Structure formats: C-alpha cells, structure tokens
Amino acid sequence: MVRRRLQDCRRIFVKMKKRQKKPNLPCTVTELVTEEGSKVYVVGTAHFSDSSKRDVVKTIQEVQPDVVVVELCQYRVSMLKMDEKTLLKEAKEISLEKLQQAVKQNGIMSGLMQMLLLKVSAHITEQLGMAPGGEFREAFKEASKVPFCRFHLGDRPIPVTFKRTIAALSLWQKVKLAWGLCFLSDPISKDDVEKCKQKDLLEQMMAEMIGEFPDLHRTIVSERDIFLTYMLKQAAKQIELPRASEAEPRKCIPSVVVGVVGMGHVPGIEKNWNIDLNIQEIMSVPPPSTSSKVLSLVIKATFFGLMGYGCYRIGQSTVQFILSCQQVSVFRG
Numbered sequence: 001m002v003r004r005r006l007q008d009c010r011r012i013f014v015k016m017k018k019r020q021k022k023p024n025l026p027c028t029v030t031e032l033v034t035e036e037g038s039k040v041y042v043v044g045t046a047h048f049s050d051s052s053k054r055d056v057v058k059t060i061q062e063v064q065p066d067v068v069v070v071e072l073c074q075y076r077v078s079m080l081k082m083d084e085k086t087l088l089k090e091a092k093e094i095s096l097e098k099l100q101q102a103v104k105q106n107g108i109m110s111g112l113m114q115m116l117l118l119k120v121s122a123h124i125t126e127q128l129g130m131a132p133g134g135e136f137r138e139a140f141k142e143a144s145k146v147p148f149c150r151f152h153l154g155d156r157p158i159p160v161t162f163k164r165t166i167a168a169l170s171l172w173q174k175v176k177l178a179w180g181l182c183f184l185s186d187p188i189s190k191d192d193v194e195k196c197k198q199k200d201l202l203e204q205m206m207a208e209m210i211g212e213f214p215d216l217h218r219t220i221v222s223e224r225d226i227f228l229t230y231m232l233k234q235a236a237k238q239i240e241l242p243r244a245s246e247a248e249p250r251k252c253i254p255s256v257v258v259g260v261v262g263m264g265h266v267p268g269i270e271k272n273w274n275i276d277l278n279i280q281e282i283m284s285v286p287p288p289s290t291s292s293k294v295l296s297l298v299i300k301a302t303f304f305g306l307m308g309y310g311c312y313r314i315g316q317s318t319v320q321f322i323l324s325c326q327q328v329s330v331f332r333g
Contacts, residue, residue, distance in 0.1 A: 019256065023062035026055040030266055032273050037254035038236040041065075044263035045135045053138045056260055060142040063256050067235040068143040069154040070136045071228060071261040077153060079133045080140045139260045154231035154259065156224055160283060164223070167286040168215035177213065223282040225268025230277045232259045232269065 025031075025041065032040040043059050045052035060068065072080070143151045169177065238252040261269070 019062075019064045023059075025059055025062060028052070028055050028263070029059055030270060032232075032270070034233060034236045034254075036236075036238050038238065038257065039063075039254065040232050040236050040257040040259060042232070042259040042261060042266055042269055043135075044266040045260060047132055047135070047262060049135070052135045056135045056138045056258075057142055060139065060146065060258055063258060064146055065143070065149055065258040066239055066255040067150045067152055067257045068139050069152045069228075069232055069235050069257060069259045070139050071155045071265065072133075072136055072153050073155040073157045074153060075158045076133075076155075079131075080137055135260055139258070150235075152231065152235050154228050154235070154261070156227040156283070160285060161219060161224065163285045164282070165216060165219040168219050169213075173213060173215070177216065221264060222268060225265050226272055226277055226282060227279055228259070228261055228265055229269045229272040230279050232257060233273075233277070235259075 023041075026043070028044045030042045030044065032042060034040070041059055041063055043052075043056050045055065140151060143149045166174070236255055236257045239255045241251045241253060259269075
C-alpha cells in the first residue's frame, strides 16, 4: 500500500513537471482561474472542425490536466466510443426507430424537436462528410493518456433542455422554427464551419438568434452557459495529494482543468465565472402550456389519422385484389 502511494506521488509529480509554465496554446483557448488558484483552460470549438480537434489535442498535451470536461451529457456519451465510420453512417440516417426513441425519451413535442435538430446535423454531416463530436472524441482519447486525469460530462441533460425550450416557445414560434428546420437545404462548406470560430461573426449570429427567438437563445444557450460554468467550477476544486501513510498530513493543490465546449458558449462562461451559481432552477421542467397540449393533440390526431387512412387504403386495395382474383377465376372457369 505504501509503495503504491509513493508510486502515485511520483506519477503526479512527473505529470506536473511535464506541464508548461507558459503553455503555447491555440488562440481559441480562454484561461480562467478559481478563487483557490485552480486553472481552467476552455477550448472554444466548432463542432465539425478538424482544426478544433487539433486545438483540443494540443491544449491537453501542453497543460497535462487533472480533469477534462466536455460539452456532452449522458444521453450523448455513446459518440465517444464509436468509430468515425459508424458515427458517420448513424449521423446521416434519420429512421423511424430514432423518432420512436426520441419521443419515448422526451415526449412528443420535445422528441420531434430533437428529430428536427438531428435532421440539421444529418444535413451538415452529408455536406461535409464528417461525423459530429470529433473534438469530444479527441478529448476522450487524449485524457486517457494523461496520468490521473478524470473525464467529466459537463452539459445539461438533453431532455431537460428540449422540454424547457418547448415550454418557452409560443405556438407560432414552434411552427416557425419547425418550418425552418424542415426545409433547411443551404450548402455548407468547411470554410463556413471555421467562420463559426470567429468572435465577431459568432456575436452577429447570436444577435440574430436573440432577435428572432429570444426564448430559444435563453434555454439552448444562456442556461447551458450557466450549467457548463457550474460543472467546470466543480471540476476545478483542489485535489488532494496521495499520502505515504495515514499519519502524514493532508496536502491539497490547485487543479488544472481543460473544458471543451462550442465557441458560442465561451462568452457566457466568462460572464458567469465569478458569480455564485445555482442550477436548480434551470434543471426544473415546467408543465406543458396550453398551446403545447393543443399542438401535441393535433400531431397525434394527424399521425393516427394518416395511419388509419393508410390502413384503409391498404385494406381497400387488398379487397379489390381478392375480388379481381375471384372474377378472373370465375371467368376462366
């Protein structure tokens, strides 16, 4: 036991020596410091970017973190261990099974919203030939190479985000948003993706989103900024060094954290960094509004109506087929 503790101490000190005093970090990295002196390096990424993947790898190698936090929740963690080819195929396909799973997990309205966003992701995947979440997979791989480095999921659960978003939007906003997502067909290039890492352009896009859908920006961006900030601060708590024996006094040192988030969340994380945060309010799911209930009933009625009509048409065709067979049989007889 004592030998193992000494080995752990040596490995930690070796890792600390590997850390660069003045790390050479990409321009997409923002450095934040906690009251206890822990350092958090937030890598702002574009979600379909090769250069973002390189930024993540370089940052982790340079700072040798104690914790790596990524903008994922438990509902999307499967993408970390899937290979690129499988993910690419999965991202392009929008199946009935995925729709059923989304509805079962999130309810009808939130499930349909998730499927529309998956359609957008599939459109981008098709255009770029690149699976989403590459920067998170790189973070997962690199974190496993750093001694005593923990890997944390830092995003709010998707069902909470979708349900809060649906509850916040008016009926007209829901229809308008769904219409826009359904008919998204604009071509997207890798240059367009890289532009999303430019601060001025990103602020302009955010301003347009706030102007048209302020409640959408609040639930999908601002609230998740708060949640991500809270999780980064939790990950940045001081760490206790291994002791050679129980009699040895406890020693704690500031930790080093790397956070991997979409570039659009970085300004919000900086804004919330020195604020005492309470995430209970943004984790609650409000009851569905009257408009949501009405729209949900309309969707259900439409769905089952189409199914019923389909069954009727199939049944009618079957009857006509049987009658025609009988007529042919009689005629031949």
